[in-house]
Amino acid sequence: xxxxxxxxxxxxxxxxxxxxxxxxxxxxxxxxxxxxxxxxxxxxxxxxxxxxxxxxxxxxxxxxxxxxxxxxxxxxxxxxxxxxxxxxxxxxxxxxxxxxxxxxxxxxxxxxxxxxxxxxxxxxxxxxxxxxxxxxxxxxxxxxxxxxxxxxxxxxxxxxxxxxxxxxxxxxxxxxxxxxxxxxxxxxxxxxxxxxxxxxxxxxxxxxxxxxxxxxxxxxxxxxxxxxxxxxxxxxxxxxxxxxxxxxxxxxxxxxxxxxx
Amino acid sequence: xxxxxxxxxxxxxxxxxxxxxxxxxxxxxxxxxxxxxxxxxxxxxxxxxxxxxxxxxxxxxxxxxxxxxxxxxxxxxxxxxxxxxxxxxxxxxxxxxxxxxxxxxxxxxxxxxxxxxxxxxxxxxxxxxxxxxxxxxxxxxxxxxxxxxxxxxxxxxxxxxxxxxxxxxxxxxxxxxxxxxxxxxxxxxxxxxxxxxxxxxxxxxxxxxxxxxxxxxxxxxxxxxxxxxxxxxxxxxxxxxxxxxxxxxxxxxxxxxxxxxxxxxxxxxxxxxxxxxxx
Numbered sequence: 001x002x003x004x005x006x007x008x009x010x011x012x013x014x015x016x017x018x019x020x021x022x023x024x025x026x027x028x029x030x031x032x033x034x035x036x037x038x039x040x041x042x043x044x045x046x047x048x049x050x051x052x053x054x055x056x057x058x059x060x061x062x063x064x065x066x067x068x069x070x071x072x073x074x075x076x077x078x079x080x081x082x083x084x085x086x087x088x089x090x091x092x093x094x095x096x097x098x099x100x101x102x103x104x105x106x107x108x109x110x111x112x113x114x115x116x117x118x119x120x121x122x123x124x125x126x127x128x129x130x131x132x133x134x135x136x137x138x139x140x141x142x143x144x145x146x147x148x149x150x151x152x153x154x155x156x157x158x159x160x161x162x163x164x165x166x167x168x169x170x171x172x173x174x175x176x177x178x179x180x181x182x183x184x185x186x187x188x189x190x191x192x193x194x195x196x197x198x199x200x201x202x203x204x205x206x207x208x209x210x211x212x213x214x215x216x217x218x219x220x221x222x223x224x225x226x227x228x229x230x231x232x233x234x235x236x237x238x239x240x241x242x243x244x245x246x247x248x249x250x251x252x253x254x255x256x257x258x259x260x261x
Numbered sequence: 262x263x264x265x266x267x268x269x270x271x272x273x274x275x276x277x278x279x280x281x282x283x284x285x286x287x288x289x290x291x292x293x294x295x296x297x298x299x300x301x302x303x304x305x306x307x308x309x310x311x312x313x314x315x316x317x318x319x320x321x322x323x324x325x326x327x328x329x330x331x332x333x334x335x336x337x338x339x340x341x342x343x344x345x346x347x348x349x350x351x352x353x354x355x356x357x358x359x360x361x362x363x364x365x366x367x368x369x370x371x372x373x374x375x376x377x378x379x380x381x382x383x384x385x386x387x388x389x390x391x392x393x394x395x396x397x398x399x400x401x402x403x404x405x406x407x408x409x410x411x412x413x414x415x416x417x418x419x420x421x422x423x424x425x426x427x428x429x430x431x432x433x434x435x436x437x438x439x440x441x442x443x444x445x446x447x448x449x450x451x452x453x454x455x456x457x458x459x460x461x462x463x464x465x466x467x468x469x470x471x472x473x474x475x476x477x478x479x480x481x482x483x484x485x486x487x488x489x490x491x492x493x494x495x496x497x498x499x500x501x502x503x504x505x506x507x508x509x510x511x512x513x514x515x516x517x518x519x520x521x522x523x524x525x526x527x528x529x530x531x532x533x534x535x536x537x538x539x540x
Contacts, residue, residue, distance in 0.1 A: 060432065080431040090425045096529045097447045110433045110443065141530025 007074075008035035009195040010042075010059065010163045014068035017054050018220070027066065028054055030220040036163065036212070041189055041196040043206040043229075045247065046216035052199045055216075056167050059197060060086050073162040082111045085156035089168040091148045094140040094155075101127065101136040104155045111159065122158055129188060130154040146177040153185065157192060164189075166198045170205070182208055203251070207232055207243040215250050225250045312498040320498035321505060330487065330506055337483035338510070341461075341468050344400050348407030348460060355408075356415045357441055373413050381406035381463065382470045399471050406467040407460040414456025418449025451526050458518050465511055484510075 012034050018027040029051040036042040044052040057063045059070050061080040070077040072084060085107075087093075094103050105123035108114040114122055127133055130150045140148055149169050156164055166185075170178040186209055189196055200206055206213045206229070213227040227247055231239040277285065294314050300306075301313040308316060324330030359366040381402050388398040422445050430444040446453075472485020484507055491499035526532040 062428065062431070079434075080428075081434050082432060084432070086428070086432050088425050088428070092423055093425045093429055095426065095429075095444075095447070096531050097450070097525070106443075107433050110435060110439065139529050 007038075009038045009073060010036040010197060011071040012055070012059070012068070013071070015055065015058065015065050015070065016067040016220075017051065017058055017063060018066050025066070027220040029058075029216075030222050031068070032216075032221075032223055034212075034214050034223060034226065036195055036197060038195055039193040040211040041198055041209055043210035043213045044197065044199045044216060045203065045206045045213050045251075046201065046221060047251075048201055050216045050218075050221045052201075052216055052221075053167055056086075056165050056197060056199050059163070060084050060165050082107065082113075082159045083162040084165055085159045085161040086165045086167065087149070087152045087156050087169045089171045091145050091172065092140075093152050094148055096140050099137050099139055100132060100143070100151050103140065103151055104158050107155055107159055113159070123154075126154040126158040127151075129157070129191070130184070144177075146173055146181055149173065149181060150184070153188070157188065157194065162195065164194050164196045166196060168199050168201070171200075178205075185209065203244050203247050206247060207240050213243070213247055215247065217251065309495055309497055312501060316498040317501040317505070320496070320502040324487075324499065324502050324506075330484075330502065333482065333484045333487040333503075334506060334510065337468055337472065337485070340396060340399055340483065341403065341464055344403035344464055344468070345407055345457075345461060347400070348404045348464070349411055349457065351404070351408045352411035352415055352456070352460075355412050356419055359416060360419060360441070360445075361437070369412065369416065373409050373416075376405065377409035377413055379405075381467050382474075385471055385474060394475065399468065399475070402471050403464045403468050406463040410459040410463060411453070411456040414452040414459070415449055418452030418456075419445050421452075422448040451532050454518065454522055454526060454532075458515070461514055461518070462511075465514065469507055 012032060015029065015032040016027060017029040018025050020026075032055060034042065044055055046052045054063060058065055059072070059077065061077050061084065077084070094100075095106070098106060101120065101123050104126055105114075105116075105119040108119035108122055109116060113119075124133075124136070127136055130153060132147070132150055132154060135143060135147060135151075140151070143151070153166075153169070169185075170181050173181065182205060188194075198209055200209075210229050213229050215224045215227065216222065217224045227243060227250065229243045232243055280288075297314050301308075301311065312320075321330070355365075355369045359369045384402045384405050385398065388401040392398040392401060426444055426448055427440070430440050435443065468483070469485045469488075472483040473489050475483075475486060484503060488500060488503040488507075491497075491503055522532065523534070527534050
């Protein structure tokens with residue numbers, strides 16, 4: 001594999017994950033290997049229940065591996081930490097008792113990255129990048145689902161994590177809002193040179209957002225294939241369609257489903 | 262021929278509901294007072310048994326302007342405040358300790374399930390044996406009335422706190438104490454407010470009842486004692502004035518809590534402003 005040519009920001013080696021059941025150990029993910037280069041976006045793609053979110057949770061430090069290691073910026077992951085900020089799928093990941101500005105600035109204070117005044121400034125800066133200035137003093141319950149997710153992204157980016165983890169962040173949004181946010185995230189990730197691990201079950205989203213598409217399947221699941229999507233420029237391009245078809249073939253789906261997803 | 266199209270999506274209210282709420286309350290109160298006066302005039306009931314509204318209001322006025330009722334109210338409210346504070350601090354300590362240690366968790370759950378259903382006035386005899394006929398006994402029973410419903414609600418709030426928010430806290434590497442103060446406690450606030458309202462209601466009932474018992478035993482001062490003294494001297498108008506004061510203070514305390522809720526959990530969308538659907 002040529003991924004290790006450059007020292008990767010995120011390195012997953014021989015990762016197996018599972019949970020204890022009364023009948024014994026149930027293995028959900030077996031011997032998964034992949035890595036993500038600095039400034040690139042990797043997609044974990046697979047059908048529902050294939051364990052892609054479990055892998056992300058393990059990278060986040062919520063789940064201890066049965067076997068294998070997760071290394072972020074040359075340090076082995078043992079517990080959750082702000083160097084691996086997470087954007088969850090759930091809209092209720094914002095603190096309802098804090099304003100939008102406060103939701104973004106609080107993590108900076110809580111992690112000791114900035115004092116009160118500086119945290120406010122930096123939060124304001126990230127709200128600007130996500131075009132949320134007008135909502136700065138609103139409370140989360142006053143926002144639409146798409147706006148809440150943008151606040152969550154601003155909050156995660158403000159922590160300047162080594163790896164930004166996104167667990168189907170647009171899974172609960174309507175198609176139009178989803179496309180708008182996908183394009184916005186691509187833009188912001190490019191601008192900030194963030195390293196991203198992005199979980200999705202949508203082939204279209206994978207082809208659009210990712211540099212590498214890591215396809216998972218099987219029970220217990222493992223990496224079926226890794227598709228290079230760097231040639232994809234915009235969602236309507238021929239390359240996007242080509243990558244989508246290739247991924248769909250690898251996932252054993254009809255290529256015609258790709259466009260509608 | 263013209264076509265009228267209803268563009269107003271909100272159905273127009275008619276009749277009783279269309280009146281402003283204050284007017285509705287005033288009319289209903291007026292009916293009660295009118296009925297009361299009517300009954301007194303038509304029957305030959307002695308004012309010693311059932312005084313007319315006018316006498317009750319003059320007793321209320323006398324009580325509050327002379328300071329007798331105001332003083333009694335102040336004494337009772339002070340005791341209630343102290344007990345509420347102790348009860349809430351204890352409840353918070355119990356809940357936090359229960360989160361740290363599973364033995365404490367079990368113990369708190371056992372104590373809550375045993376003592377929450379117990380009317381805390383039932384603790385008064387043992388309190389008198391332990392502390393004697395003084396305010397400590399009163400505080401003991403009122404703390405007992407407050408601490409269990411509050412503990413029950415805060416710990417339910419902690420248990421049911423949104424797991425995603427807890428995970429956000431874990432990503433930030435919060436210490437367990439910051440997790441409690443910055444995530445769990447605010448997340449549990451709707452439950453805590455319910456617990457406080459319940460605790461306050463229990464406490465208020467308990468303190469009046471306990472003071473009534475103390476009144477019989479000869480100790481003076483609070484609203485319960487005021488009621489009992491008035492009964493002893495057959496000043497029925499003052500008994501009514503005392504009851505009305507107790508009721509009004511209960512309403513004011515409740516309104517105070519609603520005011521706090523509107524500035525916190527309602528403002529944050531963690532609780533709906535009203536539970537009734539007006540049609």
